[in-house]
Amino acid sequence: MGQDDKVMPLIDMANIACGFHASDPDIMVRTVGLALQHDVMIGAHPSYHDIQGFGRRSIPHSATQIHALIWYQLGALAAICQAHGTQLSYVKPHGALNNDMMRHSEILEAVMDAVVQYQPGLPLMLPVTRDYKAHQALALSRELPLLMEAFADRAYDDRGRLVPRSVAGAVLSDPKAVIAQALNFAQLGGVNSINGEWLELPADSLCVHGDNEAALEAVKGIRQALSA
Amino acid sequence: MGQDDKVMPLIDMANIACGFHASDPDIMVRTVGLALQHDVMIGAHPSYHDIQGFGRRSIPHSATQIHALIWYQLGALAAICQAHGTQLSYVKPHGALNNDMMRHSEILEAVMDAVVQYQPGLPLMLPVTRDYKAHQALALSRELPLLMEAFADRAYDDRGRLVPRSVAGAVLSDPKAVIAQALNFAQLGGVNSINGEWLELPADSLCVHGDNEAALEAVKGIRQALSA
Amino acid sequence: MGQDDKVMPLIDMANIACGFHASDPDIMVRTVGLALQHDVMIGAHPSYHDIQGFGRRSIPHSATQIHALIWYQLGALAAICQAHGTQLSYVKPHGALNNDMMRHSEILEAVMDAVVQYQPGLPLMLPVTRDYKAHQALALSRELPLLMEAFADRAYDDRGRLVPRSVAGAVLSDPKAVIAQALNFAQLGGVNSINGEWLELPADSLCVHGDNEAALEAVKGIRQALSA
Amino acid sequence: MGQDDKVMPLIDMANIACGFHASDPDIMVRTVGLALQHDVMIGAHPSYHDIQGFGRRSIPHSATQIHALIWYQLGALAAICQAHGTQLSYVKPHGALNNDMMRHSEILEAVMDAVVQYQPGLPLMLPVTRDYKAHQALALSRELPLLMEAFADRAYDDRGRLVPRSVAGAVLSDPKAVIAQALNFAQLGGVNSINGEWLELPADSLCVHGDNEAALEAVKGIRQALSA
Numbered sequence: 041m042g043q044d045d046k047v048m049p050l051i052d053m054a055n056i057a058c059g060f061h062a063s064d065p066d067i068m069v070r071t072v073g074l075a076l077q078h079d080v081m082i083g084a085h086p087s088y089h090d091i092q093g094f095g096r097r098s099i100p101h102s103a104t105q106i107h108a109l110i111w112y113q114l115g116a117l118a119a120i121c122q123a124h125g126t127q128l129s130y131v132k133p134h135g136a137l138n139n140d141m142m143r144h145s146e147i148l149e150a151v152m153d154a155v156v157q158y159q160p161g162l163p164l165m166l167p168v169t170r171d172y173k174a175h176q177a178l179a180l181s182r183e184l185p186l187l188m189e190a191f192a193d194r195a196y197d198d199r200g201r202l203v204p205r206s207v208a209g210a211v212l213s214d215p216k217a218v219i220a221q222a223l224n225f226a227q228l229g230g231v232n233s234i235n236g237e238w239l240e241l242p243a244d245s246l247c248v249h250g251d252n253e254a255a256l257e258a259v260k261g262i263r264q265a266l267s268a
Numbered sequence: 269m270g271q272d273d274k275v276m277p278l279i280d281m282a283n284i285a286c287g288f289h290a291s292d293p294d295i296m297v298r299t300v301g302l303a304l305q306h307d308v309m310i311g312a313h314p315s316y317h318d319i320q321g322f323g324r325r326s327i328p329h330s331a332t333q334i335h336a337l338i339w340y341q342l343g344a345l346a347a348i349c350q351a352h353g354t355q356l357s358y359v360k361p362h363g364a365l366n367n368d369m370m371r372h373s374e375i376l377e378a379v380m381d382a383v384v385q386y387q388p389g390l391p392l393m394l395p396v397t398r399d400y401k402a403h404q405a406l407a408l409s410r411e412l413p414l415l416m417e418a419f420a421d422r423a424y425d426d427r428g429r430l431v432p433r434s435v436a437g438a439v440l441s442d443p444k445a446v447i448a449q450a451l452n453f454a455q456l457g458g459v460n461s462i463n464g465e466w467l468e469l470p471a472d473s474l475c476v477h478g479d480n481e482a483a484l485e486a487v488k489g490i491r492q493a494l495s496a
Numbered sequence: 497m498g499q500d501d502k503v504m505p506l507i508d509m510a511n512i513a514c515g516f517h518a519s520d521p522d523i524m525v526r527t528v529g530l531a532l533q534h535d536v537m538i539g540a541h542p543s544y545h546d547i548q549g550f551g552r553r554s555i556p557h558s559a560t561q562i563h564a565l566i567w568y569q570l571g572a573l574a575a576i577c578q579a580h581g582t583q584l585s586y587v588k589p590h591g592a593l594n595n596d597m598m599r600h601s602e603i604l605e606a607v608m609d610a611v612v613q614y615q616p617g618l619p620l621m622l623p624v625t626r627d628y629k630a631h632q633a634l635a636l637s638r639e640l641p642l643l644m645e646a647f648a649d650r651a652y653d654d655r656g657r658l659v660p661r662s663v664a665g666a667v668l669s670d671p672k673a674v675i676a677q678a679l680n681f682a683q684l685g686g687v688n689s690i691n692g693e694w695l696e697l698p699a700d701s702l703c704v705h706g707d708n709e710a711a712l713e714a715v716k717g718i719r720q721a722l723s724a
Numbered sequence: 725m726g727q728d729d730k731v732m733p734l735i736d737m738a739n740i741a742c743g744f745h746a747s748d749p750d751i752m753v754r755t756v757g758l759a760l761q762h763d764v765m766i767g768a769h770p771s772y773h774d775i776q777g778f779g780r781r782s783i784p785h786s787a788t789q790i791h792a793l794i795w796y797q798l799g800a801l802a803a804i805c806q807a808h809g810t811q812l813s814y815v816k817p818h819g820a821l822n823n824d825m826m827r828h829s830e831i832l833e834a835v836m837d838a839v840v841q842y843q844p845g846l847p848l849m850l851p852v853t854r855d856y857k858a859h860q861a862l863a864l865s866r867e868l869p870l871l872m873e874a875f876a877d878r879a880y881d882d883r884g885r886l887v888p889r890s891v892a893g894a895v896l897s898d899p900k901a902v903i904a905q906a907l908n909f910a911q912l913g914g915v916n917s918i919n920g921e922w923l924e925l926p927a928d929s930l931c932v933h934g935d936n937e938a939a940l941e942a943v944k945g946i947r948q949a950l951s952a
Binding site for chain 1: 296
Binding site: 515520521522524525561563564565568569571572573574575576578579610613614615 | 743749750752753788789791792793795796797798799800801802803804806807838841842843
């Protein structure tokens with residue numbers, strides 16, 4: 041909950057952990073209350089069950105297990121929303137589950153099926169990559185709305201994937217660089233790769249990782265620039 | 269899951285654990301599927317978070333924590349129901365949470381508030397005791413439907429409470445005794461206490477604990493007797 | 497791990513959580529390494545199994561369950577010590593387990609038995625209260641060494657118990673007041689109660705709660721004053 | 725604990741789960757007591773932290789994380805042994821951790837290092853395969869004793885690996901077949917593969933999976949045959 045009080049007034053959408061990699065019922069209630077207070081859309085942030093690894097370690101799951109995992113976590117958060125007179129706005133898988141679904145189409149399809157079977161019309165949020173048209177086709181065949189997410193504070197490689205955090209330059213730490221990348225996504229529908237190649241990546245949502253003070257400054261700058 | 273396959277065809281209502289004292293998302297999906305197959309009503313069975321103690325140990329909770337605990341678990345199971353095209357029919361707290369709410373009215377009121385705030389109209393199942401009118405009044409003031417539950421296989425003391433399991437005679441092990449007590453509840457609206465005093469205890473639901481072969485035989489006998 | 501890097505150079509004894517109310521194997525390894533580096537004695541800090549409640553909620557346990565709970569956690573930390581060529585110096589129960597043992601002698605005796613049966617000679621750390629002689633007698637009969645702990649940053653009532661945190665003045669926030677109370681314990685073997693009554697409380701160890709910057713300042717001040 | 729009461733009198737070595745894929749402190753205490761009563765050697769059975777998946781799902785771990793994982797679990801069980809006046813006789817990783825270490829030498833080396841650093845002289849139990857000499861070399865360089873384990877009730881392929889359970893014939897269900905394979909290992913130092921090829925596999929320990937009645941009968945038969 042470190043910076044939640046500071047970040048919530050600045051954002052439009054909050055990804056809320058559902059107890060499998062972080063959080064617990066008490067914290068979820070407080071976070072939903074905070075989101076409501078600031079009129080922030082609530083996204084469920086389900087993950088593999090791995091508190092120790094913060095959901096960042098891949099754990100093999102069958103499609104049936106992925107369905108169960110997602111339903112359980114979506115429902116837990118949805119109930120807290122419902123008791124507060126609000127609802128989930130979207131689903132965004134966390135950590136290794138997110139990575140795995142972007143690499144293995146059978147996992148992506150299991151995630152998609154879980155969301156659609158739970159609640160038709162509820163959007164799934166995906167990182168936008170060069171494969172976005174294939175992802176849109178998979179979603180369209182299920183009548184699943186997609187939200188494409190771009191990262192304002194992470195560098196992209198020439199294939200439109202995030203540069204791994206272990207590589208120098210992977211994380212943009214200068215708020216000005218973050219703001220510039222955000223404007224590119226918002227106004228030009230893409231971004232330059234870390235090697236300077238232009239990537240066409242149409243995004244519905246911009247993400248800044250909320251774990252340092254620089255992020256706060258960047259988010260304020262992005263809001264000012266976009267409203268200008 | 270031991271006897272679930274055998275018990276499910278014989279019952280009308282199944283209390284399904286939600287992962288806090290037993291079960292996990294995979295098992296919940298299988299159990300909901302089994303209930304659907306046999307047209308059994310699904311009740312959420314939330315509890316304190318205590319796998320090791322099977323939810324039978326009391327853990328202090330504020331009213332706010334009880335709300336969070338119940339919403340989380342109800343929602344997790346409700347989502348699995350929703351993905352299968354069905355829904356929760358009622359809520360029945362498990363173990364120490366159930367005991368605590370029957371002893372402390374502030375806990376009972378926290379449970380009632382949690383259920384009503386989550387979904388108006390969803391019934392709460394309570395053990396029927398001599399205090400049932402007070403419980404009905406608390407529920408009525410919240411427009412919360414109640415289901416009163418009687419135990420066919422447990423002896424009652426003169427105050428209408430279950431005789432603790434540690435006392436001889438607390439558990440009826442002879443299927444015929446279980447059937448007789450079930451018929452008393454169903455046809456006469458009450459039961460004789462362990463000391464032979466008549467107790468007026470109007471029940472909406474009869475419970476037999478599903479953890480031994482005798483239970484199976486008793487349930488079959490009760491169904492035959494009631495349909496006769 | 498927030499302030500561990502800053503606090504470790506200043507203390508002589510570190511209570512290390514064992515995964516039941518906080519921490520996990522990875523964090524325990526890092527913390528043991530840090531303690532070793534600063535030549536700090538390692539105390540096991542076992543608790544009830546309650547991550548969500550940070551071990552601060554009482555959970556009923558039989559004596560046998562308390563033994564199991566303590567052995568498991570002591571052993572887990574002791575193994576990490578052993579792999580690093582060091583060992584446990586003492587045991588200090590955390591949170592509700594600590595409170596419960598100070599209120600119920602059967603729980604205190606179960607804790608004492610667990611420590612002695614695990615390793616004769618390993619000290620148990622207890623808060624020093626007006627009942628310290630009774631506690632010493634219980635320990636002596638088991639040949640269990642005790643360490644009596646006093647709190648430099650918490651007010652005591654006239655019966656020698658900590659004033660509950662909910663009462664105004666319960667926590668000493670002025671570093672000077674903390675230093676003064678520490679000197680009283682160290683030099684005079686007691687402290688004034690919140691009402692100004694002198695309490696004879698002979699302590700082997702002084703605790704300052706390490707969760708704010710004031711604590712750091714106080715600890716530095718205590719060290720200077722005691723070495724002066 | 726299903727058949728523990730029945731199995732314990734028949735075996736020499738018991739692999740005891742340490743709470744990360746099954747069991748809890750209470751159950752561990754009961755199991756250690758039962759092992760002591762029947763004079764059975766106690767092996768720690770550490771695993772990835774995955775209750776839901778019974779430790780059978782691979783979870784990525786760094787070498788440092790494997791050390792922490794193993795120390796924690798070994799220590800927890802060792803403390804329960806120590807409190808009962810006994811000790812661990814060996815370590816045998818469970819499930820996916822066992823599979824992963826047999827496939828990836830850096831994981832095997834991390835496991836070996838963890839055991840040696842915890843307690844020099846404590847043996848590690850490994851499945852015996854055609855690679856057993858390479859495994860012995862790795863162990864020898866660390867002065868780590870190895871116990872080579874063979875499976876009496878599982879078929880081997882021509883490369884000396886277990887035939888996967890999904891293949892017909894992978895599990896020997898006829899007690900006579902199990903007894904015959906046990907005698908081959910014990911008397912001839914090897915076994916015929918599922919295709920009839922002779923495999924030289926020197927084993928120190930014979931394992932029969934204790935989860936069915938046939939296993940009990942087989943174990944009795946093996947004991948009679950070997951003592952004859």
